Amino acid sequence: MSSLQNEKFITANSNLTQFEPSVHGFVGVNSVSLEGSPRRDIEDRLIQTTQEISEFPFNHDMNSGNHLGFGWVQATVGNGVRSSSATSYLGPEFINRSNLNVLVNTRATRLLRANQSLTFSEVELAQDGGSTFQTVMASKEIILSAGSIMSPHVLLHSGIGDSDELAAVGIDVVHHLPSVGKNLTEHPFLWDGYQINSNETFDEANRDLVLAAEQLNEWTLNKTGPLVDSPLVMMGWLRVNESAEIFDRFGDPAAGNSTAHFELFFINGFIGTVPPTGNFMAVGVATVSPVSHGAVTLNSSNPLDNPVIDFHLLQLELYRFIMREAIRSIKRLFSAPAWDRFIIASLTNATTDEELDQYISEKAAGLFHPAGSVVMSARGASWGVLDPDLKVKGVRGLWVVDSSILVSTLLK
Incomplete structure (x- = not known):
């Protein structure tokens, strides 16, 4: 099945400046859409940055076959509801087929x-x-x-x-x-955090049970409000300097010079235990094109025991180099005029290679893409x-x- 047959792109909250219709399907099984709530100031500032610093270009549609640059996030959501295999391929239209049996637990x-x-x-x-x-x-x-x-x-x-x-x-x-x-194979990622001058993050709902209940009630009744969206607001796919000496030793892990070395994704809120005050933005950093290899092995003959999983995430110096350069690119991005008086403080003070390597070793994990x-x-x-x-x-x-x-x- 091609992606055009799989995808049912929902256009109700979209316009042609945010996606390229020719690369999407509109009659498939899995719903896909752009965000359903109004744009936030984080997104506006990211778009402005693509106009101010050439290192960070704008990408009309990252699923067009050219993914480099910053663009709008597309999520498997339709009419405010998550479109998973359980609600699409195993949804009401298919679940009662005579040749399909689904066992739970x-x-x-x-x-x-x-x-x-x-x-x-x-x-x-x-x-x-x-x-x-x-x-x-x-x-x-x-x-x-x-x-x-x-x-x-x-x-x-x-x-x-x-x-x-x-x-x-x-x-x-x-x-x-x-x-x-x-x-x-897996690609390592970590979160970088910033306190920001904004009241449009989901931090208040994480602190205020009444507000959280109001948002849930709005979604339950109308499938509207902030809960129709993923907290992920925008993404960027970027390359490090191709003349970096490390590529002479390890080669370029990317598939080609139009393929990213790392990705950045922006979350409008704090990741983890929310501080009692303040609004925050988390920036995810992940390497792509993984080149290290781990293994899934067994620790017993009992099939109900968990396997042993070794992703071998940070063993290669190349990974650490790309992660360091990705974190430094965030600092350059936030130096654009678009972010004036918006970034209050960085939660990460690491700057040297040694400090960044320590930070990466403490924070890095897999990105759920084994x-x-x-x-x-x-x-x-x-x-x-x-x-x-x-x-x-x-x-x-x-x-x-x-x-x-x-x-x-x-x-x-």
Whole structure:
């Protein structure tokens, strides 16, 4: 399914200066929209900055295929309501189909083979936290789509993975496939905070239960007000100086010179425990085009135990360099006249490489975009987990279709 078929862009609160219609779909299943409440002063100042400093260009539509610059956030929201798979692909139009059954409070734990062969035909399910188990049989084939963490977790507990690692936790090896769980990629991010001269942030609602209840009531009755929007107001995709010496040693991790090294995203409020007074803006900083690799592994043979997740986030000097440059770019952005008398104080005083590295080490985390742990490779390749048709190498009846197959660079 193409993105145009998937997307149902909602235009009620939009105009052509905020998105490019030719790159969007309008009759799909997932609702997508721009913000539904009035623009805030943060957005106006960001737009003004794109006119004042050439380092920060304006981007009409970051989903057009050219994502560099600052632009409007598009969210999977329709008519003030989140459009998730539960409300779209599993919504009223589809949930009663005769060939669809949805089990709740249920978790796939293992895939089982038929008669000790390498054909997988059954799925073991744990229900209600593992109080009961049952198996279901596939009439044709099994599609595993549990995500970049749980898809390798299920495969490993099914005996598909590195034979030595499986044996070490007491799992019988069914098929030696060492790449399962490897090549896990994620991009590090952190929050930078600023106290601002504004009364348009959501900080007051986080302190005032009466105001929060009023906003919830407005949304409940009319699907209007500040709760129709994500707190994310705008985003920017940027590159560091291409002549930086570090690229001579590590190469450029981006796909090309029109691809970002980092992103900035602006939140109209404080992230964390809100101080008793003041209004705040949080700025998220994330590297993109990840090049380091971690792994999903097991710590026991119990499929209900959590896996061991190592993103290997900050091991490469290149990541730390890009994060430092991204934080410094925020300081340059806020030096524009558009921000005069608006920024009251920065919550981060780090400036030197050493101070920034310490700050990054303390604050960085993953951005909830893991990928690559069930990586696809060429048919017949000695590494990888899936063939190009998404079938698991060396077995029959088993496909994997989720973000675990995606990766920007490979560690064979």
